[in-house]
Amino acid sequence: MCGITGWVDHTRDLSGQGPLLTAMAATMAPRGPDGSGVWLSPHAALGHRRLALIDLATGGQPMTPAGPADTAPPAVLVFSGEVYNHGELRAELARRGHAFRGRSDTEVVLRAYLEWGEGAFDRLVGMYAFALWDTRTETLLLVRDRLGIKPLYWTRRGDGVIFGSEPKAVLAHPEVPAEVDAEGLAALFTVAIKPPGQGVYRGLDEVRPGHVVRVDRDGVRHRRYWELTTAPHTDDLPATVAEVRRLLGDAVGSQLESDVPLIALLSGGIDSSAIVALAARHLAKDGGGRLATYALDFTGSETDFKPDALHVSRDAPFVRAVAGHVGTDHTDVSVETASLVGELGPALRARDMPGVGDLDVSLLLLFREVRRHAAVALSGEGADDFFGGYPWFRAEAERPTDNFPWSAGVKDRNAQLSPQLREALDLDTYVADAYRTALAEVPRLDGESGADRRMREVFHLQITRFLPFLLDRKDRMSMANGLEVRVPFCDHRLVEYLWNVPWEFKRTGGQEKGLLRQAVADLLPDEVVRRPKSGFPFGHSPAYLDAIRRTVRTIVADPAAPVLDLVNVPAVRAMVDSDAWFSGDFTPPPWLPRLIQLDQWLREYGVRVVL
Known part of the structure; x- marks a missing residue:
């Protein structure tokens, strides 16, 4: 599945940023326990952590097309996910003269781009998020699958962008502070309400499902490459x-x-x-x-x-x-x-x-x-x-x-x-x-x-x-x-x-x-x-509920607890002694476990609240 990260800036020399890219990628080591890699150039630095599932021998990343060692590659790719129709695409690309070093779907995506440009993305079937740096035009393309199965976050910094599969990779960059504003807090206090593209942290965005974010010297542009098409249903x-x-x-x-x-x-x-x-x-x-x-x-x-x-x-x-x-x-x-x-x-x-x-x-x-x-x-x-x-x-x-x-x-x-x-x-x-x-x-x-x-x-x-x-x-x-x-x-x-x-x-x-x-x-x-619909199971035991209540009481009794500035403390105390904090649906979500996490988040991530 893998984790990807990177930094692109057309006004800085990033060729010496290897240690930083390695550190950013290392935050996602669980996503890619089987290997890591970094690719550097003056205006683009890419990092990758690999979970090896297909083509274990030749699928390492960042990936460049095979070619003479003394020539610059036309494009570099860091990829997360799976392309399920890579076999059919490989066969078609081979007929068009492309040579492959192995069976990796990542290599198919790279070769498809070299053959069809951005039109290649319409041909992919799967779940994926990837970053492609076109060295010929010095353009970065951030691409996400149609349904948003795989994540991809990015933020603007200076004349460029910093991106990663998870917020932690972006936050590992010294120029990206951990901040949250009113809109981000609203997303945290509700469930499944935030608009596509909002990354909760202040200034952090997600690539929207079915979209391409294009970054070049002219700035940042968004393009939608897939959407649902409405038409009458004619099958009986x-x-x-x-x-x-x-x-x-x-x-x-x-x-x-x-x-x-x-x-x-x-x-x-x-x-x-x-x-x-x-x-x-x-x-x-x-x-x-x-x-x-x-x-x-x-x-x-x-x-x-x-x-x-x-x-x-x-x-x-x-x-x-x-x-x-x-x-x-x-x-x-x-x-x-x-x-x-x-x-x-x-x-x-x-x-x-x-x-x-x-x-x-x-x-x-x-x-x-x-x-x-x-x-x-x-x-x-x-x-x-x-x-x-x-x-x-x-x-x-x-x-x-x-x-x-x-x-x-x-x-x-x-x-x-x-x-x-x-x-x-x-x-x-x-x-x-x-x-x-x-x-x-x-x-x-x-x-x-x-x-x-x-x-x-x-x-x-x-x-x-x-x-x-x-x-x-x-x-x-x-x-x-x-x-x-x-x-x-x-x-x-x-x-x-x-x-x-x-x-x-x-x-x-x-x-x-x-x-x-x-x-x-x-x-x-x-x-x-x-069998009627029944949701994913969760813990019902009295021991668990008692442990939740004890933990919340400890937090509320701590005057230094950062979460106390955000929540209605009397209401929380009343909730601890009742069952009102959980109703068995998503309206609202279980409040007390979320309160514990909210306090941990503010402490561990050093989040600054900006209102």
Whole structure:
């Protein structure tokens, strides 16, 4: 998967910045435990950390095309991610006269650029973020995949930019301070609301999904190379079911390539179970042996589990049903819930900012255990977003709220803010403005009205705001363990098809994700096909809740705690003695674990609040 970083400035000589680039790249060592490299020139310095999964021998980076040693390369590339159609592209480029030193998809991207220029990016299928320095024009191109599966941050400094796969790489540059302003705090105090491109830290941006950031002597420009196209859906329901099955099967098959062990994550829900069943079929067909699967559970969940808005049933019985039916080599990862509190710090450092508390930690621990056995995993992320799996989809179809659906139930977002912060920041206004901006981006279909019009809005909000929040969480928690997680449901060809499929088809049979259920019903046990949506598990145990309360009490009792300037202390004290801090959904997220992370972040990162 890898981590990339770099510094470009047309007015400075960067050829002596090797130690700095090495240090910036070293902050992302978990993303790339298998090697590192730096490439230097007068106006561009690139760094890379490698997680070797394909072409272990010749895929090192930064990469230049093969050529005479005494000539300057036409372009240099640092790449993170996977291009799943690199075999087809390599064959086409070879017919056009290009020679390859190995099987690396990175080399294919580099050669594709030399052949087609920026038009090469439209041909890529996969998840990726990369930086390409064209030495002939002294132009930097920062490119991100269509859905934003892989991250890429950048900031302007002087007459150039500094970039990295994670904020920590950019913050390692001595000219980039760790600061947060009112807009960044608003993004932290809400979930899945921030606009695409905002990096939370002051002055830090993200390359938007499906975009290219071009940096040359004329400045910085943005270009969108992919967007959803709205058109009438002409397939009937049986044809739609068949096409979904074909597209999903192709996506899964294309993502099985790896020169190191690969496994699949299994929760017993329809999403991960579909991926597992399709992957197992592909492996069996190709003589690849049995698929290994992994699932997460918490010790004591048999008695501690309590259903809520997003968690309707325990995973374990359904996991066993799928593993037995498909015939996988299955392993359960059991987590002690009391240990979650101690992992809030590592989860924070994985994100470089406060996340969603124990929801991050449980994923971090699962990936830590999986990494002991494999370096690549398949996951069902994205199915809920494209097929309409969350409970708010049906609610919006029946009673539209004119708000972000996952945030519509919040009454007073400012209640947890300190009086002084409320003077500078109004979260209700922030959310309302963000919603209007997001709604204006929706590509409409002429003549569409009523529930169909609203559901197109909801799916666009989901794809552009909520899904990036989930993909970011997945990337950070996995890459903190050096694990690459692939997400077949986010194949852009499947996404493009589903974008125009009507809501009534997606909910066929009267159940959420009915279309997906029909498409894979022949592969799975009936009880799994019928199982209602249930969210990723988290800790319910009294020991964990008590540990959270003790930690928060310690923070509130410390007059030097930096978080006290940001939160409503009396409200926090009252919350410690109640269960109001967690409602089982995303409105609001678990407050007390997030408060712990917020305090740690301000301390450890030395963040300066600028209001």
